[in-house]
Amino acid sequence: MRKIQLVLVALIVLILSAFKADHVITIYMIGDSTMSNKPLEGNNQERGWGHVLGSFFTEDVRVENHAMNGRSSKSFIDEGRWETVVNKIRPGDYVFIQFGHNDEKPQPERHTDPGTTFDENLRKFVRETRAKGGIPVLFNSIVRRNFGVNPDAVAADDIRPEKDEAVVEGDTLIDTHGKYLESPRNVAKEMDVCFIDLNQATKKLVESYGVEGSKKLFMWIPADTYAACPKGRQDNTHLNIYGARKVAALAAEAIQKQLPELGKYVRFYDxxxxxxxxxxxxxxxxxxxxxxxxxxxxxxxxxxxxxxxxxxxxxxxxxxxxxxxxxxxxxxxxxxxxxxxxxxxxxxxxxxxxxxxxxxxxxxxxxxxxxxxxxxxxxxxxxxxxxxxxxxxxxxxxxxxxxxxxxxxxxxxxxxxxxxxxxxxxxxxxxxxxxxxxxxxxxxxxxxxxxxxxxxxxxxxxxxxxxxxxxxxxxxxxxxxxxxxxxxxxxxxxxxxxxxxxxxxxxxxxxxxxxxxxxxxxxxxxxxxxxxxxxxxxxxxxxxxxxxxxxxxxxxxxxxxxxxxxxxxxxxxx
The missing domain is CATH 2.160.20.10 (Single-stranded right-handed beta-helix, Pectin lyase-like)
Known part of the structure; x- marks a missing residue:
């Protein structure tokens, strides 16, 4: 009898889920590790802001997150990931585009240049989204928590499980993205696309928390705390659960202001x-x-x-x-x-x-x-x-x-x-x-x-x-x-x-x-x-x-x- 009851509950879940609009708006997300979904094993505390974005919308909107760790605009296209997304887009769907962290990297399979190859990849995403009746939205990269002179901030994304050489941190948040922040803005202006300056929004967020307090947003994990990173982690690029929720909230606020047709579905919960x-x-x-x-x-x-x-x-x-x-x-x-x-x-x-x-x-x-x-x-x-x-x-x-x-x-x-x-x-x-x-x-x-x-x-x-x-x-x-x-x-x-x-x-x-x-x-x-x-x-x-x-x-x-x-x-x- 107990098994029958459990089956009935499962059927209720399916029945309730069936009463939906014929066409739920889908947001397709393409980007890198700061946006991507994360594995949950070992009580992993890392989240991309795209992983949690769905909880800021009513059920009229579905978030399908294709962002992937380590990908640049180039490798996302070369690996066929963009083709997978573009084949799914239906009229009225949205594509949220955020690259830059890995386009900055020197490896030839990932590297692009702002003003030329990076911009052209962004144009490709925009053109092909529109060709399917979709609505492209360009974001620039979220800020790194970089309060000191750290030559490895870009190359290693500052993941230091065992921090042997401490970076002396100052009082000023120092930009690491340079002209990669301007490419999404420029392409958006050129092609009349909505641009959301998530870098500026996250810069203000990190600065508001201060040098020490801002660690609360990122993957600063003491050793022997979580099975997912037993040696601990001092990471100024990747967000934890709290940080991802804060960044997604910033994105949701921007969506309300800049995309009112989508913004009417935004909700905020404590x-x-x-x-x-x-x-x-x-x-x-x-x-x-x-x-x-x-x-x-x-x-x-x-x-x-x-x-x-x-x-x-x-x-x-x-x-x-x-x-x-x-x-x-x-x-x-x-x-x-x-x-x-x-x-x-x-x-x-x-x-x-x-x-x-x-x-x-x-x-x-x-x-x-x-x-x-x-x-x-x-x-x-x-x-x-x-x-x-x-x-x-x-x-x-x-x-x-x-x-x-x-x-x-x-x-x-x-x-x-x-x-x-x-x-x-x-x-x-x-x-x-x-x-x-x-x-x-x-x-x-x-x-x-x-x-x-x-x-x-x-x-x-x-x-x-x-x-x-x-x-x-x-x-x-x-x-x-x-x-x-x-x-x-x-x-x-x-x-x-x-x-x-x-x-x-x-x-x-x-x-x-x-x-x-x-x-x-x-x-x-x-x-x-x-x-x-x-x-x-x-x-x-x-x-x-x-x-x-x-x-x-x-x-x-x-x-x-x-x-x-x-x-x-x-x-x-x-």
């Missing part, structure tokens, strides 16, 4: 999680840990790029104001369950089985799948929500029994356009939760909800305009049963499938619950909406003004995510 090395971190928990504690008046935005992240994620109370945004196919998954043994041989319990725990207030998630793939082994939670003012938009909650645990007694939660599936009690807990335009899918017989609303609470669960659907296996499903005596659940203008039993509601085997629960419906439709055979303690509402989302969620602070949801994303261009 942190990016990516399995392919294009982000700041490989795991969501690493990103959460990096968020400053109690960051007030600012939201921390985290992009989770496409992929399945098998990890247990805990968002502690101190990590307030987090926005977790997923690309299509971003899945957080684990397979713990209540009766599974922990390291002490004790059962984990329902509360201990969750894939994700959210204790912090003002949490926002969009387009994230929360999954528990333990299968039908009893209680196995996908998402446990304790923090107040939690907002989930277009998210998916996958599991079986006890999928979504709305845990916090004083927590208000809003679910918009979400998909939630399970068998028994798969939406359960104490919180006040409103579900709007959601799909609630029963994958087997059981109970959709099991609220444990405290006595005296004004609201429990409210469902507005939701679709309750069922798999073929789901033939006998109740809307709710009370986990605690004062449970509340209201379904308003929802579509109820034929899997919903005529009785509608269940008293959990306790007659006394019938006098304390508040179970109600209003103008539902569908094969399961006939109220003629409903249990006698079920109510049919005549007025739902008290159940408007802004009333249900307002509390004492007037929280209104329906009207003001985008306030949560104030520092993120949507």
């Amino acid at each position: 942190y990016v999680v990516a399995k392919d090395g294009s982000g700041d971190f490989f795991s969501v928990q690493e990103a959460i840990n990096a968020v400053p504690d109690f960051r007030k008046n600012k939201r921390t935005t985290i992009l989770v790029r496409k992929g399945e992240y098998k990890e247990r994620v805990i968002i502690p109370e101190s990590k307030i104001n987090i926005s977790l945004i997923g690309e299509d196919g971003a899945v957080l998954t684990d397979d713990a369950y209540a009766s599974k043994k922990n390291c002490f041989g004790e059962e984990m319990s329902t509360s201990g089985s969750s894939t994700v725990y959210i204790y912090a207030p003002d949490f926002y998630a969009e387009n994230i799948t929360f999954a528990n793939t333990a299968g039908r082994v009893g209680q196995a939670v996908a998402c446990f929500v304790d923090g107040d003012r939690a907002y989930f938009k277009n998210c998916r909650f996958l599991g079986n029994q006890d999928t979504l645990y709305t845990y916090g007694k004083d927590s208000r939660q809003y679910y918009e356009g979400c998909y939630i599936e399970g068998t028994v009690d798969f939406i359960f807990g104490w919180s006040t939760a409103l579900f709007k335009d959601c799909t609630i899918h029963s994958v087997g017989n059981g109970y959709v909800t099991a609220p444990s609303t405290d006595k005296g609470k004004k609201y429990g669960y409210v469902f507005w305009n939701c679709r309750l659907t069922g798999a073929d296996e789901a033939k006998e499903v109740y809307l709710s049963r009370p986990w605690r005596p004062y449970a509340q659940a209201v379904f308003i203008q929802c579509e109820l499938g034929k899997h919903i039993l005529p009785a509608g509601w269940n008293n959990w085997g306790k007659k006394s619950n019938e006098s304390t629960v508040f179970y109600a419906e209003y103008q539902n439709k569908g094969e399961g909406a006939d109220t003629s055979a409903r249990v006698p303690y079920a109510k049919q509402l005549k007025d739902v003004s008290a159940y408007q989302p802004e009333e249900v969620l307002k509390g004492e602070d007037g929280w209104n995510p329906v009207a003001n949801g985008n306030v949560l994303l104030s520092n993120l261009k949507r």
Whole structure:
């Protein structure tokens, strides 16, 4: 069963990825090692800025990075790499061109001269891109971190695993590229091409960090730190993860200003999680840990790029104001369950089985799948929500029994356009939760909800305009049963499938619950909406003004995510 669950999650990733525009804009990148993708083995910290650029765009734009270590404009052409790229270009695609570092090298297989052979190669890239209907963009080389007189800065790119002769560094950043910086500018002017002066932008960046601080951007690695470079590295040319993200951000800012048609797809996030090395971190928990504690008046935005992240994620109370945004196919998954043994041989319990725990207030998630793939082994939670003012938009909650645990007694939660599936009690807990335009899918017989609303609470669960659907296996499903005596659940203008039993509601085997629960419906439709055979303690509402989302969620602070949801994303261009 667990293997089947994993396959289902993988299928969901593929299905979600399929809903794309017919023609996604592709950015083809050609250049050298400062732009190229890097291997990830041995916890390698090196990145080209092109490796991480994709995380600065919406999914309407795809980055295909063909830049390669050690290549000049000449060797890139001679080795057939440019031919591979030009054959792929379609009208409306972009080609980002950045050479120079290796054109400066003396080896005949790489060397070109500015003003003649280097310029002609750049012209070739421009002409042939345009011939395919593509849009060429010329960049000059990023700056080297060269604060001293170093005769090997160009020849060796200053990679010194064992630095025997230290270069005495001064206070002034010294250019190493010379006229190679002018060729892209001149060709761009001559051929009316967009030119992005990434050298000047990175020069200002490096200078702003200073002599010592700028090492933070480059591959300055102490010995015995990473398996990828056990002897360490002192490299003033190649960027580390942090530096690549900073340089890519500079490129994205320039794109917004100089290429507005492409710039409208640019996005900026505080942190990016990516399995392919294009982000700041490989795991969501690493990103959460990096968020400053109690960051007030600012939201921390985290992009989770496409992929399945098998990890247990805990968002502690101190990590307030987090926005977790997923690309299509971003899945957080684990397979713990209540009766599974922990390291002490004790059962984990329902509360201990969750894939994700959210204790912090003002949490926002969009387009994230929360999954528990333990299968039908009893209680196995996908998402446990304790923090107040939690907002989930277009998210998916996958599991079986006890999928979504709305845990916090004083927590208000809003679910918009979400998909939630399970068998028994798969939406359960104490919180006040409103579900709007959601799909609630029963994958087997059981109970959709099991609220444990405290006595005296004004609201429990409210469902507005939701679709309750069922798999073929789901033939006998109740809307709710009370986990605690004062449970509340209201379904308003929802579509109820034929899997919903005529009785509608269940008293959990306790007659006394019938006098304390508040179970109600209003103008539902569908094969399961006939109220003629409903249990006698079920109510049919005549007025739902008290159940408007802004009333249900307002509390004492007037929280209104329906009207003001985008306030949560104030520092993120949507």
